[in-house]
Amino acid sequence: xxxxxxxxxxxxxxxxxxxxxxxxxxxxxxxHASVHAQTPEQLTIYSSQSNYSASIIDVKxxxxxxxxxxxxxxxxxxxxxxxxxYKLRFTPPGGHAVEAQFNEGKDKAxxxxxxxxxxxxxxxxxGRGYVPLSAVPQILSKLLAKPVQLHAGARRMFIGDVAAxxxxxxxxxxxxxxxxxxxxxxxxxxxxxxxxVRLIFRHEPVVAGEQAAYKFDDPVITGATFSEHDGEAExxxxxxxxxxxxxxxxxxxxxxxAAPPPPAAPVASAPAPxxxxxxxxxxxxxxxxxxxxxxxxxxxxxxADNGAAITPSLLEKDVVLxxxxxxxxxxxxxxxxxxxxxNSDVAISLDQRALSTNAARPALYISLHAANTGQxxxxxxxxxxxxxxxxxxxxxxxxxxxxxxxxSGVAAGSVAEELENRKLPNLTQSAPxxxxxxxxxxxxxxxxxxxxxxxxxxxxxRYEEQVAQSIAAGIAAIRSKLxxxxx
Amino acid sequence: MSRRLVILFAxxxxxxxxxxxYAMxxxxxxxxxxxxxxxQQVAVAPAGNGPPETIxxxxxxxxxxxxxxxxxxxxxPAERSERDRAILRTLMAQYLAAGTPHPVGAxxxxxxxxLMGEDTAVVDTNSAFADAHPAGVLAEKLTIxxxxxxxxxxxxxIERVKILVxxxxxxxxxxxxxxxxxxxAGSIGQAELSWPRELGAPARGRTGxx
Numbered sequence: 001x002x003x004x005x006x007x008x009x010x011x012x013x014x015x016x017x018x019x020x021x022x023x024x025x026x027x028x029x030x031x032h033a034s035v036h037a038q039t040p041e042q043l044t045i046y047s048s049q050s051n052y053s054a055s056i057i058d059v060k061x062x063x064x065x066x067x068x069x070x071x072x073x074x075x076x077x078x079x080x081x082x083x084x085x086y087k088l089r090f091t092p093p094g095g096h097a098v099e100a101q102f103n104e105g106k107d108k109a110x111x112x113x114x115x116x117x118x119x120x121x122x123x124x125x126x127g128r129g130y131v132p133l134s135a136v137p138q139i140l141s142k143l144l145a146k147p148v149q150l151h152a153g154a155r156r157m158f159i160g161d162v163a164a165x166x167x168x169x170x171x172x173x174x175x176x177x178x179x180x181x182x183x184x185x186x187x188x189x190x191x192x193x194x195x196x197v198r199l200i201f202r203h204e205p206v207v208a209g210e211q212a213a214y215k216f217d218d219p220v221i222t223g224a225t226f227s228e229h230d231g232e233a234e235x236x237x238x239x240x241x242x243x244x245x246x247x248x249x250x251x252x253x254x255x256x257x258a259a260p261p262p263p264a265a266p267v268a269s270a271p272a273p274x275x276x277x278x279x280x281x282x283x284x285x286x287x288x289x290x291x292x293x294x295x296x297x298x299x300x301x302x303x304a305d306n307g308a309a310i311t312p313s314l315l316e317k318d319v320v321l322x323x324x325x326x327x328x329x330x331x332x333x334x335x336x337x338x339x340x341x342x343n344s345d346v347a348i349s350l351d352q353r354a355l356s357t358n359a360a361r362p363a364l365y366i367s368l369h370a371a372n373t374g375q376x377x378x379x380x381x382x383x384x385x386x387x388x389x390x391x392x393x394x395x396x397x398x399x400x401x402x403x404x405x406x407x408s409g410v411a412a413g414s415v416a417e418e419l420e421n422r423k424l425p426n427l428t429q430s431a432p433x434x435x436x437x438x439x440x441x442x443x444x445x446x447x448x449x450x451x452x453x454x455x456x457x458x459x460x461x462r463y464e465e466q467v468a469q470s471i472a473a474g475i476a477a478i479r480s481k482l483x484x485x486x487x
Numbered sequence: 488m489s490r491r492l493v494i495l496f497a498x499x500x501x502x503x504x505x506x507x508x509y510a511m512x513x514x515x516x517x518x519x520x521x522x523x524x525x526x527q528q529v530a531v532a533p534a535g536n537g538p539p540e541t542i543x544x545x546x547x548x549x550x551x552x553x554x555x556x557x558x559x560x561x562x563x564p565a566e567r568s569e570r571d572r573a574i575l576r577t578l579m580a581q582y583l584a585a586g587t588p589h590p591v592g593a594x595x596x597x598x599x600x601x602l603m604g605e606d607t608a609v610v611d612t613n614s615a616f617a618d619a620h621p622a623g624v625l626a627e628k629l630t631i632x633x634x635x636x637x638x639x640x641x642x643x644x645i646e647r648v649k650i651l652v653x654x655x656x657x658x659x660x661x662x663x664x665x666x667x668x669x670x671x672a673g674s675i676g677q678a679e680l681s682w683p684r685e686l687g688a689p690a691r692g693r694t695g696x697x
Contacts, residue, residue, distance in 0.1 A: 371623025
């Protein structure tokens, strides 16, 4: 063999070199693909009900999204495969049910009885139906009877008339100010860098106004550029001096102005004149923020962490996300503000869940789980010995929940009573569940198991609705017992 | 390209394809053998030399989320940590038997029980115990509760129990139950009023609405 290779001409060496290059390129591509598989892209969706995101998957180079992921927050959806067919029934809140049907591996679909040609074939994966991203506006606008606008390159979608256009006005007074006026209250992430300030809108449906780029005839604030990418919008203000951004008008106005120069350093040799006769005008103290009652809902697992496999095609992470959205709606219907730790198929570490919850200072934390052990609904409090800790001071991370066990028990008992009222089999126990012990607020965990002998009924719309109503009603009944907190 | 080179590349390509098929065949055979080994592996308490002794097991039951006290007769080793391990393996054998009320993953076993002082036990389980354990808050909690209660019932000096997996600390058993902490037998007994049934009534009804 060696002798044969020694006889090879330049073409052999060329072939081998090409082989090595191809091998490296393949390895690099595989590595790139695996990295992307770990961090799926997200489509940010803005609607009048809520703003949320859905994972985008790549099928032969075409971006696809799950129909249930996109539609679940908008109403009640019952979607299941039936052989090669995928039947979907959607009921908007207070509306009539509408139906659509898709066929695995086919580009022909039926929406509200009308034929629809998809730009690429419908895909079924693990019992979940996926359509090409570019087809979503057409499908949704028919099912929802609302205009739907997709900014495909930026991975942003607007359902109904929710897009918020803003005005830009330069006030040339001294110092100059750039006044940004929005039709809704906004809370962008603000990043300041030398010569620019970036306002990043992750949760607001902000879109460009009359133009996307502005140039100003001003020596300090020289321009502003609006862009959309990666599911968010960004306004980039450039300047020749450091800038500061401030909010006004309840968050509907953002004022960007030059930062004041730093105060001159005091001169040690020149003693300041006594100022006792001229007391400094103290700024009036800000009134304390009003207490508020917030419930944090934590749909467990997500991303690569599937949780329990209820059936081969029904994963705990999906069941609890659907339940969490329903619980949030039921709480909102009862006038109780609720926030979800995840509203899409993303991974969050256990410690991060506890950190985010504690930072939000909620009145109650609910961790949602699903399993096929036992039947009915299991309500848990933390398995920690009660401790006489002050709730207002610092709490040990590993046992923070011990200070709230009495209130957690009250919440668990109230939810159990509502489950009982709805004749749902239930059980109240304590459990060593992470990250409950780290939660510095009243906390319960709820694990749903199948309501009867049919395991797949765990994801039934009626069961989900009854459980969500029980949770929300249970919390509403003891709202006055749970302390409101200041933000 | 010369004819000789074409033949060379054809032979190399054929060899590559053949080796790939053989490698896939070997991979499947190893996986089959490993699976078979796991399925055949059932935790069995090591035989001791003395007469049979009656031990107490707290056996979990998924159907009603309880942990029930039962007694069995086994021959145990004399050395304390070996004895504790044998007791837990007897419990594990109950969960691995056909028709068990609380299944655990095939091949689950107790590798070792380490005693730290008089009152603390570190239970080292094998990978199959955690990797193949049914995921769920209730299922995982029942397993831990039964391990801790069984250990404490038969070696009442043991008050604190920590569970390792394959000699390593792990965050959770199967995604839910905390394995980073030490479990205190006393506090589990107080908090878990719904189990064992002998310890008290189910914890229900503190609604706080009154």
